[in-house]
Amino acid sequence: MPTADIMELIYSLVGHPDETEWIEFKEGNSNPKQIARDISALSNAAAFHGRDFAYKLWGINDSSHELVGTTFRPLAKKVGNQTLSTWLKRVLTPNALYDFLETDYDGRHFVVLQINAASTQPVYFDKDAYIREGSSSTTLEPGSAKERELWRRLQRADFCNQVAESDVKAGDVSDLMDVDAYYRLLGQRKPNTTESQLLGLAEQELLREQDNGRYAITNLGALLVARRLTFFGGLRKRVLRVVRYEGKGSFAIVGDWDFDMGYALALHAAEERILSSIPSRESLEGAFRRIRYAYPEQAIRELLGNAVLHQDLSDSTSGPLVGIHDGRIVFSNPGVPLVPRERLLNAQPKTRNALLVDNMRRMDLCEEGGTGWDIAVAACEAYCLPAPRLESSDELGTRVTLYADRPYRRMSKAERMDAVYWHACLRYEQGDSMSNQTLRERFGLDGSSKNTVAMSRLIRECCEAGLIREEDTEASARYRRYVPAWS
Numbered sequence: 001m002p003t004a005d006i007m008e009l010i011y012s013l014v015g016h017p018d019e020t021e022w023i024e025f026k027e028g029n030s031n032p033k034q035i036a037r038d039i040s041a042l043s044n045a046a047a048f049h050g051r052d053f054a055y056k057l058w059g060i061n062d063s064s065h066e067l068v069g070t071t072f073r074p075l076a077k078k079v080g081n082q083t084l085s086t087w088l089k090r091v092l093t094p095n096a097l098y099d100f101l102e103t104d105y106d107g108r109h110f111v112v113l114q115i116n117a118a119s120t121q122p123v124y125f126d127k128d129a130y131i132r133e134g135s136s137s138t139t140l141e142p143g144s145a146k147e148r149e150l151w152r153r154l155q156r157a158d159f160c161n162q163v164a165e166s167d168v169k170a171g172d173v174s175d176l177m178d179v180d181a182y183y184r185l186l187g188q189r190k191p192n193t194t195e196s197q198l199l200g201l202a203e204q205e206l207l208r209e210q211d212n213g214r215y216a217i218t219n220l221g222a223l224l225v226a227r228r229l230t231f232f233g234g235l236r237k238r239v240l241r242v243v244r245y246e247g248k249g250s251f252a253i254v255g256d257w258d259f260d261m262g263y264a265l266a267l268h269a270a271e272e273r274i275l276s277s278i279p280s281r282e283s284l285e286g287a288f289r290r291i292r293y294a295y296p297e298q299a300i301r302e303l304l305g306n307a308v309l310h311q312d313l314s315d316s317t318s319g320p321l322v323g324i325h326d327g328r329i330v331f332s333n334p335g336v337p338l339v340p341r342e343r344l345l346n347a348q349p350k351t352r353n354a355l356l357v358d359n360m361r362r363m364d365l366c367e368e369g370g371t372g373w374d375i376a377v378a379a380c381e382a383y384c385l386p387a388p389r390l391e392s393s394d395e396l397g398t399r400v401t402l403y404a405d406r407p408y409r410r411m412s413k414a415e416r417m418d419a420v421y422w423h424a425c426l427r428y429e430q431g432d433s434m435s436n437q438t439l440r441e442r443f444g445l446d447g448s449s450k451n452t453v454a455m456s457r458l459i460r461e462c463c464e465a466g467l468i469r470e471e472d473t474e475a476s477a478r479y480r481r482y483v484p485a486w487s
Helices: 003-014 032-048 084-091 145-156 170-176 179-185 194-203 219-225 233-238 263-276 297-309 354-362 372-382 413-429 436-443 449-464
Strands: 023-026 053-058 098-105 108-116 128-133 136-139 163-168 207-209 215-218 240-245 253-259 280-285 288-293 321-325 328-333 389-393 397-403 468-470 482-484
Touching: 003 053, 003 098, 003 108, 032 053, 032 084, 032 108, 032 128, 032 136, 032 145, 128 145, 163 170, 163 219, 170 179, 170 194, 170 215, 179 194, 179 219, 179 263, 194 207, 215 219, 219 233, 219 263, 219 354, 240 263, 253 263, 263 297, 263 321, 263 354, 297 321, 297 328, 297 354, 297 372, 297 397, 372 413, 413 436, 413 449, 413 468, 413 482, 436 449, 449 468, 449 482
Parallel strands: 023 053, 240 321
Antiparallel strands: 053 108, 098 108, 128 136, 163 215, 207 215, 240 253, 280 288, 321 328, 328 397, 389 397, 468 482
């Protein structure tokens, strides 16, 4: 870090009237064990108090905060035959992240130890954890209320709140984030001054003002309106990708598009790309020309949104992917649903990315009501297509397949039974139940005796498989209605 930046940070920190739980001043104490103990204490205290960093400064008088300089040279410091850096790595737990910043200014030497807040678990030194109480480092007693509260705060930490890029100057924020698009999508007038614009972003946790007066862009801010997600090292795998394959397999790629931007900007662009890559036909409705796609637009929109918004953002090995094949579209994302598959349509909604979903809802880009799967299923029913097929595992993540051009006679038995189950769930969600007639309508079949008998057989098979049950066991055969088996 340049000397000017280090001194800017030092001046901002010495402006605090006293040492705090996340700042400590020293003139020359370079005891290795004390440094290790302070790293543990300051890192844990920063996490406890919601700070991104904690600091230990050498060359500052701890009472007057006068800049006096120090003889401490961390890179030259030895602990036995080891360097201080090597020794610290050995005695601190791997989640301890820190950096020694050194500079000479006005004939004096200064050192700043910048320590990241603990993540996942407390930082330990030699099997003990420490924390700051006022201006002192003390042992974090196992089983204490303080330790329980620290664990609670660490476990509550959201990926979206973590820092994607730090030390961004106020004037450079708009180079990394599409601030105009943010306010436009919210339907708000953009403030006139940069300071007011950034204040609005900070209020919604898209960025934070740092201790040195610069800004840290959070993962939330980048995921929403980054001009380029790949600029942020930790988010490169989060880029939404759409691939068009030749034929029904996944061997030959004929089109590959990365939507390297925040999701608030990428979703619409990706949807347009998908629609332009699938079969469609024009039809006349009165004086108007309408385009009908091979897949229902609503289902595409909802499944695309689900793949993005419900992905496991902590998975650094893969990101949201849409694969377009002849006859099907596959939406993939890391992570598994938080709701059991069979209850996706009727259970209370859950999401692992609450901040991201909340902001997208305010931009009218999603509902946040748990209705995405309902809408996709209903849209497929309106097209008389198979229900979307969902597969998930901890190893492979989630895959949802949307099928096209598949009338009842070409559906497999498994697809027919799946469609019956989701049809019953959809009717139940609407306060109604399924009948032979509603099922024929769902598959686009007329009321001939042949189709009525076929539906009765299919319903019986679904009852035997434990997917659905009779709503009223006393009803006559003609008036029998059915609900999901779990209801």
